[in-house]
Amino acid sequence: MTTSSRPGLTVLMANPRGFCAGVDRAIQIVERALEKYGAPVYVRHEIVHNRFVVDQLRGKGAVFVDELDEIPDPERPVIFSAHGVPKAVPEDAEARRMFYIDATCPLVSKVHREAEQHFAEGREILLIGHAGHPEVIGTMGQLPPGAVQLVETVEDARRIVVKNPDNLSFVTQTTLSIDDTAGIIAVLRERFPAIAVPRKEDICYATTNRQEAVKGVAARCDLVLVLGAPNSSNSNRLVEVALTGGAAAARLVQRAAEIDWSWFEGVTTLGLSAGASAPEVLVEEVIDACRERFEVTVETVSDVRENVVFKLPRVLAS
Template sequence: MDTLPQLEIILCAPRGFCAGVDRAIQIVELALEKYGAPVYVRHEIVHNKYVVDGLKAKGAVFVEELDEIPDTEAPVVFSAHGVPKSVPLDASARKMFFLDATCPLVSKVHVEAERHHAAGHEIVLIGHKGHPEVVGTMGQLPQGAISLVETVADAEAFEPRDPANLAFVTQTTLSVDDTAEIVGVLQRRFPQVTGPHKEDICYATTNRQEAVKQVAPEVDAMIVVGAPNSSNSMRLVEVAERSGCAKSALVQRASEIDWSLFSGIKRLGITAGASAPEALVDEIIDAFAAHYKISVSSRVTARENIAFNVPKALRVPAS
């Protein structure tokens, strides 16, 4: 007799890999196919240990800085988060062959920052201090050209050199709601502030947060599959909690599930950050299937069909 308790699982969609992450992983894999191992990668290509370990097994070597790489003709890949301008300059000076896996939507923010700087604007970057994307964006311009604002309190306290000559850009993986609040403060305090032509927070971050907002009020618990150093994954946990799901947990692998958190639940929401592969979602569903009699459905709140080209050096010529 089947004595397992019933559990309804609702999968948020979209979830998991975005186009920028997909492209970055492809760049490393195609480089390994074309040039053989090793392929050096500066910083985790995307913030997911499972992905990084899989690429290591194929011959990728991960470093934090270029000076850890010996003199080599092997390719060097820059991660999806983007790098300061000094990094490709350093790589060129060392005659390295490098491939830039920066997400095109991060590159868009870099270009915006440069345009604002060229127009003489003082720039505010809304983002998280120390995150590689923020380090990369601030590193596009001379030191002091960009001021970092992390919170509403920072925005209230910020004193520009010239309030009439201010522009802002944002990290691509922030909480949509938090960012809107910070932007609101800047616009109230500095009505002439210039914003991006198009939202800097990327489509994938926005879509994944929107899906969680819709599912979270209906479930007893929410699992976000992702890594603690993944900004967009951490934001999904916060969004779930704010949207009415008090039991919201970040889980990297099924082995990490704290089963005491999920005792007595009837409905579970599952999503995945933009750098988490679907294989890990499947692994977590399988783990719950061992404890519950599960039924699984999807809640689709948006369709994504965006894809980004890999660099020319890696493209297969048309036959």
């Protein structure tokens, strides 16, 4: 029996959570480039969707830009983000005689190659994803305008008009909700039985594992907190998965400082996860903030181990 007047709080740690292999590789690319070439190293867009990570890299000498024409010295390295870029971006870099390093996640690159193969074989291509997301922009930008149609919802799948149902294919964004995407695919396959499907699931292993981990804790939780950025697709999907999985409430926060402690009224069990771009230090920060207010018991749920590692680009490997 505790002598503390603080209420008890059980924290269920969804596992796995946080950094995936693609994010870890992208961050290493920026860090290795800074070590090898010195500062500044330019990065087109956020290397990953996490303000804390971006700020840390900025503090080491990375300079983040929206477009290549913002880079004053074309001889300095420029790195493309983990989400991938349209083909026009490296073409522009080459025209400007820039030295660029591509940090696109290999699993995103796999989707790019799939789309190119479908196009080369004359198929019409549907992309399941979210309009405006950098990964979707990058994937659609691998092919000529109009070659890819975007499908965002089951309703889109029901309404979409294609030229030749017998020569059709689809690919998906890697960070989608597994369940939502399954519903969209089911409609497409019902409408277009001949549709060519990916040889291997496009939704990446890390997205799948993190969603399954959240499902494993959600029904036991009065509240689930997901550490992640508002523009992070996989983090937003974790919040949705928590709610559909039975959590009484679920919130996305970037840091412990963003927590509204009124959310904890009546909460005795908290679920905690982190999107694939959120470092573990932010999870620990939330636990420390909870310990200031509650008698905390931490329980790790699931024992899934991820051992995926992606090689660095050859120019940085040595």
